[in-house]
Amino acid sequence: xxxLEQELDDLKQKLLSMASKAEAAVNQALQALVERDEDLARTxxxxxxxxxxxxxxxxxxxxxxxxxxxxxxxxxxxxxxxxICHDLERVGDxxxxxxxxxxxxxxxxxxxxxxxxxxxxxxxxxxxxxALDAFVNGKTEQALTLIPRDKEVDELYHQLHRxxxxxxxxxxxxxxxxxxxxxxxxxxxxxxxxxxxxxxxxVYLKEARDIRHPRLTRGEPAPPAA
Amino acid sequence: xxxxxxxxxxxxxxxxxxxxxxxKPLIEVAGLSLYYSASRALNAINxxxxxxxxxxxxxxxxxxxxxxxxxxxxxxxxxxxxRIEGAVRIGTHDIYSPSVNVIELRKRVGMVFQKSNPFxxxxxxxxxxxxxxxxMRNKSELDAVVEQSLRxxxxxxxxxxxxxESALGLSGGQQQRLCIARAIAxxxxxxxxxxxASALDPLATARIEDLILDLKKDYTIVxxxxxxxxxxxxxxxxxxxxxxxxxxxDTTRRIFTHPAKKQTEDYVTGRFG
Amino acid sequence: MNSPTATVPAQTRDFxxxxxxxxSFLFTGLTGLATWLILAxxxxxxxxxxxxxxxxxxxxxxxxxxKKDFFEPETTGVLxxxxxxxxxVFVMTLFVLPVGVIxxxxxxxxxxxxxxxxxxxxAAVNNLAGVPxxxxxxxxxxxxxxxxxxxxxxxLPGAGSNWSxxxxxxxxxxxxxxxxxxxIVATEESLRAIPPGLREASLALGATQLETVWKIVLPxxxxxxxxxxxxxxxxxxxEVAPILFTGVAYYMASLPQKLTDQFMDLGYHVYVLSTxxxxxxxxxxxxYATVLVLLLLTFALNFLAILIRARMRxxxxxxx
Numbered sequence: 001x002x003x004l005e006q007e008l009d010d011l012k013q014k015l016l017s018m019a020s021k022a023e024a025a026v027n028q029a030l031q032a033l034v035e036r037d038e039d040l041a042r043t044x045x046x047x048x049x050x051x052x053x054x055x056x057x058x059x060x061x062x063x064x065x066x067x068x069x070x071x072x073x074x075x076x077x078x079x080x081x082x083x084i085c086h087d088l089e090r091v092g093d094x095x096x097x098x099x100x101x102x103x104x105x106x107x108x109x110x111x112x113x114x115x116x117x118x119x120x121x122x123x124x125x126x127x128x129x130x131a132l133d134a135f136v137n138g139k140t141e142q143a144l145t146l147i148p149r150d151k152e153v154d155e156l157y158h159q160l161h162r163x164x165x166x167x168x169x170x171x172x173x174x175x176x177x178x179x180x181x182x183x184x185x186x187x188x189x190x191x192x193x194x195x196x197x198x199x200x201x202x203v204y205l206k207e208a209r210d211i212r213h214p215r216l217t218r219g220e221p222a223p224p225a226a
Numbered sequence: 227x228x229x230x231x232x233x234x235x236x237x238x239x240x241x242x243x244x245x246x247x248x249x250k251p252l253i254e255v256a257g258l259s260l261y262y263s264a265s266r267a268l269n270a271i272n273x274x275x276x277x278x279x280x281x282x283x284x285x286x287x288x289x290x291x292x293x294x295x296x297x298x299x300x301x302x303x304x305x306x307x308x309r310i311e312g313a314v315r316i317g318t319h320d321i322y323s324p325s326v327n328v329i330e331l332r333k334r335v336g337m338v339f340q341k342s343n344p345f346x347x348x349x350x351x352x353x354x355x356x357x358x359x360x361x362m363r364n365k366s367e368l369d370a371v372v373e374q375s376l377r378x379x380x381x382x383x384x385x386x387x388x389x390x391e392s393a394l395g396l397s398g399g400q401q402q403r404l405c406i407a408r409a410i411a412x413x414x415x416x417x418x419x420x421x422x423a424s425a426l427d428p429l430a431t432a433r434i435e436d437l438i439l440d441l442k443k444d445y446t447i448v449x450x451x452x453x454x455x456x457x458x459x460x461x462x463x464x465x466x467x468x469x470x471x472x473x474x475x476d477t478t479r480r481i482f483t484h485p486a487k488k489q490t491e492d493y494v495t496g497r498f499g
Numbered sequence: 500m501n502s503p504t505a506t507v508p509a510q511t512r513d514f515x516x517x518x519x520x521x522x523s524f525l526f527t528g529l530t531g532l533a534t535w536l537i538l539a540x541x542x543x544x545x546x547x548x549x550x551x552x553x554x555x556x557x558x559x560x561x562x563x564x565x566k567k568d569f570f571e572p573e574t575t576g577v578l579x580x581x582x583x584x585x586x587x588v589f590v591m592t593l594f595v596l597p598v599g600v601i602x603x604x605x606x607x608x609x610x611x612x613x614x615x616x617x618x619x620x621x622a623a624v625n626n627l628a629g630v631p632x633x634x635x636x637x638x639x640x641x642x643x644x645x646x647x648x649x650x651x652x653x654x655l656p657g658a659g660s661n662w663s664x665x666x667x668x669x670x671x672x673x674x675x676x677x678x679x680x681x682x683i684v685a686t687e688e689s690l691r692a693i694p695p696g697l698r699e700a701s702l703a704l705g706a707t708q709l710e711t712v713w714k715i716v717l718p719x720x721x722x723x724x725x726x727x728x729x730x731x732x733x734x735x736x737x738e739v740a741p742i743l744f745t746g747v748a749y750y751m752a753s754l755p756q757k758l759t760d761q762f763m764d765l766g767y768h769v770y771v772l773s774t775x776x777x778x779x780x781x782x783x784x785x786x787y788a789t790v791l792v793l794l795l796l797t798f799a800l801n802f803l804a805i806l807i808r809a810r811m812r813x814x815x816x817x818x819x
Contacts, residue, residue: 004496069455071482071494208484301703306611332705339703343696345715346815355714356704392816405700412704 004068008077011061015081015088018054019132022088025051025095026128026191030121033102033184034114041106044099051092058085073205080205084135087194087201091128094187094194101180101187111177116163120156120188123149127195134202143199147211153192160185252277253298253416253448257312260293260302267293269470270312275416280438280447282461282478284454286493289467291450295418298448299335300328316416333360336409340421342401344393344408349376349385352393352404356412371411379407380437399430406437410445417441419449423456435460454494458482466490548790555788567750570772570782577792582754583667583762584736584793587746588800590671590758591678591735592728598675599682599731600724606683607690608698608712628680632740639673639745640665661759668758670746677741678731685730689723690716719815725808729801736797739766765793 025044032041062082070078105111127146134143164178200212253275260268268290275281283291296302297314300321313320321331344352353372354362362368372389376382381403385396393404402422409417419438423431438447438460451457457464458478465475466485474481474490485491492498555572563576602620610617648663655662693716701711739747748761749771755762769789776782 069458071454071458072485072491074495075483299703301699304699304702306613329705329707332703337703339696339699341696343694343700345697345700346719355701359704359706359710408700408704 004065004070004074007061007065008070008074011058011065011078011081014054014058014061015085016132016136018051018058018085018088019135021047021051021054022091022095023125023128023132025092026098026121026125029095029098029102030118030125032099033105034118036102036106036110038103038106041099041103045096045103048092048096051089055085055089058082076205076208080201083201084198087197091191091194094191097187098184101184105177105180108177111174111181116156116160117181117184117188120153120160120185123153123156124188124192124195127153127192128198131195131198131202134199135205138202138206140203140206143202146199147196150192150196153189157185157189252315252317253446254315255294255297255312256315258294258297258314259311260290260297261309261311262305263307267470268297271472273465273472273475275446275448276463277446278442278444279462280442280449280460282457282464283448283450283467284452284457284464284493285467285473286498287452288469290470291465291467292420294467295420295448295450298416298418299332299337301337303328333412334414335416335418336412336414337418337420338402338405338409338422341425342398342405344396344401344404346392346394348390349393349396349404350389353408353411356408360412375407375411376404378410378441379403380433380440381407397430399426399433402426402430402434403437406434406441410441414445416446416448419447421450421452424452431456454482466493468493545794548787548794551784552787552789552791555784556791560788561792564753567752569750569768570776570778570785572781572785575785577765577768577789579751579754579763580765580768580789581792581796583747584765584796585800586755587667587671587674587742587762587764588732588736590667591674592732594672595675595678595682595731596724596728599679599727600686602679603683603686603690604712604717607687608708608716624680624683627676628684630677632677632738633743635673635677635741636743636745638676639669639741643669643672644745664759665744665746665748665761666759667746667755667762670742670762673741673745674735674738677738678735681730681734682724682727685727686720686724689720689726692723693719721811722808722815725804725811729804729808732800732804733797736800737766737793739764739770742767765789765796769793 025047028040029044031037032044059082062078065074065078127149130142130146134140134146161182164182168175168178200210203209203211253273255271255273255275258268258271259266271290271294273294283295285291293302297310298316298321302308302310310322314322316331316335319326345355347355350369350372353375354368357368357371362371373382373386376385381400384400385404388395393401396404402425406417406422422438423434426434435456438449441447442462449457449461461478463476464478464481466473466481466487466489468489474485474487476486480486481490482494485494560576561581562578564578565576566574569575602624606617606620610620644663644665648669651662697715697719698711701715702708706714742764746761747764747767751761751763769786772782772786772789773779776786
C-alpha cells in the first residue's frame with residue numbers, strides 16, 4: 001500500500017502548501033491596504049494564478065486517486081481535499097479582490113484610520129489559521145470552536161456597513177472610497193465563511209459526521225442487529 | 227437470548243430504501259463455532275441475515291467467511307472431522323438439528339461456487355437437473371421452467387438457440403450465469419455465492435453484479451467476496467471477519483465510509499490483509 | 500533510461516554460445532533408442548509367430564472340433580478352444596466389472612479417506628495384484644469348487660447340475676478375482692479425475708450422494724472403467740494357471756453347453772501341444788497357428804472393448 005499512501009500524502013502536502021499560500025495572500029492584501037503599498041497589491045493580484053494552479057493540480061490528483069476506488073478514511077480524505085482546495089481557491093480570489101480595492105483606494109487620499117477592517121481581518125485570518133491547523137493536527141475540537149465565531153464576523157460586517165452607510169450620507173465625497181471599504185469587508189466576511197466550511201470538512205474527515213446546515217436533520221439507517 | 231435478538235430486529239425495522247419483510251427467511255447464527263478436528267475456524271459467531279437484501283462477507287484469506295457460508299447449506303458436512311457448536315436457524319428451525327432433512331435444506335438454500343461447475347451436459351439438462359431431482363417430469367413444464375430460469379439469469383438470449391449443445395462450450399461468464407440459472411431453477415429462498423466473479427474478466431464480472439442486483443428482489447443473497455469495491459457496489463450489509471471472528475457487521479455504507487473498528491478500517495483501506 | 504527501441508549491439512543478440520548441447524542430444528537419442536528397441540522386440544515376437552503360424556491357419560482350422568488326437572494336422576482344430584476362451588473372458592467381465600466398479604466407488608466416494616477400514620481395503624487390493632496366478636488357481640479350487648460348489652450342491656439337489664466340479668463358471672470367477680485389482684485401480688483413477696466441483700454442484704442442488712454418483716460421476720467415469728475392462732481382458736485372455744484346476748479340460752468332444760461344463764482353452768492348448776506331442780515336428784505348425792489364433796483373439800477382444808470405449812467418449816463429448 002505504500003504507493004497509495006505516498007500519493008495520499010502528496011495530496012495532503014499539496015493542500016497544505018496551497019493553504020499557506022492562501023493565508024499569505026490574505027495577509028499581504030491587508031498589508032497592501034493598510035500600508036497603501038501598491039507593489040504589494042500588484043503582487044497579490046498576480047500571484048492568484050498560483051492558487052488557481054494548485055486547485056487544478058489537487059483536483060487532478062484527487063480524481064486519479066478516486067479511480068483507484070479507495071475506501072473509508074482514504075475516500076473521505078480525497079473528497080474533503082477537493083472541497084477544501086476549492087474553498088482555498090475562493091479565499092485567494094477574495095484576497096485578490098481586496099488587493100484590487102486597495103489599489104483603487106491608493107489612488108485617493110486615505111479616508112480615516114482603519115480600525116474595524118483590521119479587526120474583522122484579524123478575526124477572519126485567525127479563523128482560517130485555526131481551521132487549517134485543525135486539518136493538520138486532526139483536532140476536531142479546534143474546528144468545532146471556530147464555527148460559531150463566524151457569527152462574530154457577520155456582526156462586525158453588518159456593523160461596519162451601518163457605519164459606512166451613515167458616513168457616506170454625511171460626507172458624499174467619500175462615497176466611492178466607502179464603497180471600496182464595503183467591498184473589502186464583504187470579502188473578509190466571505191473569507192470567514194470559507195474558514196467555517198473548511199472546519200466543517202475537517203470534522204467530516206475525522207469523524208465522518210456531516211455537521212453542515214444543522215437546521216436540516218438527516219436520519220441514518222439503523223445497523224442490522226448482531 | 228433468541229427473543230432479544232428477534233426483538234432487536236423488529237425495533238430496528240425497515241428503513242428508507244430497504245423494503246424488508248420480517249417474517250420469512252432470516253438466517254440467524256447464534257453462538258456458532260466450527261472446528262476442523264482440533265483447530266477452530268469460527269468462534270462464537272452471532273449474526274442475522276435479513277431477507278431480500280444482499281449481505282457481503284469480507285475478510286482476508288482464512289478468516290472463516292467461506293466456512294460460515296457453507297454452514298448455511300451444510301456443505302461443511304462433506305468434510306471429515308467437522309464439529310459444530312451453537313446453532314444456525316433458518317426461519318425458525320435449527321438446520322443442524324438431527325431431524326432436518328439436508329436435501330430439503332439444499333432446495334431452500336442454493337449455492338453458486340467460485341469456479342463455475344456446469345455439468346458436462348447440455349445447457350437445458352444443466353438447468354433441468356435440479357428440477358428432475360425433485361420430481362418434475364413433464365417435458366413442457368421442464369422447458370418452461372428452464373426458460374424462466376435462464377431469463378432470470380440474464381442468459382436466455384445468448385443460449386436460446388443452443389439449448390441442447392454442451393454447456394462446456396460457453397464462455398466463463400456465461401457458464402457462471404448458467405450455474406446461477408441452475409440454482410434458481412428450483413426456486414430457493416436463499417442464494418449463497420462464494421466469490422462468484424473472482425475467476426471472471428471485468429466485463430463478465432459487471433454482468434454478474436448487475437444480475438445479483440436484479441436477483442435480490444426475489445431472493446436473499448449472501449456473497450463472499452475478497453473484492454471490497456464489489457461488496458461496496460452490490461451489497462446492502464457487510465460483515466467483516468478476521469481469524470474466525472466477526473469483527474464488524476453493519477450497513478455497507480458505514481463499513482466502507484466510516485467503519486467503527488480500526489481493524490475494519492485497516493482492512494478496508496488495504497493497510498493489512 | 501534506455502529507450503526500448505534502442506538497437507542491441509550485434510554480439511549480444513545470440514542468447515547462447517554456439518556450442519552443441521551434447522547432453523540433450525544424448526538423452527533424446529537414448530529415449531528414441533529405447534522406444535525403437537521395444538517396438539523391435541514386439542515386432543520380432545509377432546513376426547516370428549506370424550511367419551510360423553500362417554501356414555497352419557485356415558478356415559477349416561478355426562471352425563473344426565478336433566479329434567482326440569489333435570497333434571495331427573488332419574484331425575486338428577481349435578474351435579472349442581476359441582469358444583472356451585471367449586466365453587470365459589466374457590463371463591469374467593460380467594462379474595469383475597460390477598464388483599470392481601462398486602468397490603472403487605465405495606473407496607472413492609463413500610469411504611473416509613484415511614480411516615483404517617479404507618486403508619485396509621486398499622492394502623488388500625494392492626496385495627491381491629501381486630499374488631501369482633497359480634495361487635489363484637488353487638484358491639479357485641479350494642473356495643469355489645470345494646466350498647461354494649459343494650454348498651450349492653447341498654442346497655439344490657437333483658436337477659442334474661453338479662457344482663462342485665471344475666467348470667466354466669468357476670474358472671471365470673477365479674479370473675474375475677484375479678483381475679479385480681486392475682478394474683478397481685482403473686476405475687478409481689477415472690473417478691479421481693472428475694473434478695470435485697461437479698459433485699459439489701450436484702449435492703448443493705439437493706441430490707443425495709447416490710444420485711450424484713449415478714447421474715454425474717459414473718457417466719463421466721465410463722471410459723476409464725472401460726480401460727480397466729480392457730486391461731482385465733488382455734490379462735485374462737492369455738492366463739492359464741488360474742484355469743488349470745478350475746475348469747479347463749484336456750479334451751472335450753463337443754462345445755461347452757452350460758456354465759457347469761468344462762471347456763477347452765487356447766492358452767492351455769498351446770501348453771499341451773508343446774509338451775504332450777509325440778511328434779514335435781508335425782505339431783509345430785499347429786502350435787504356432789494356435790498361438791497366432793490366441794493373439795488374434797486377444798486383439799479382437801481388445802479392439803471390441805476399445806471401440807465401445809471410443810463410442811462412450813464420443814457420446815460424452817457430444818452430449819445431448
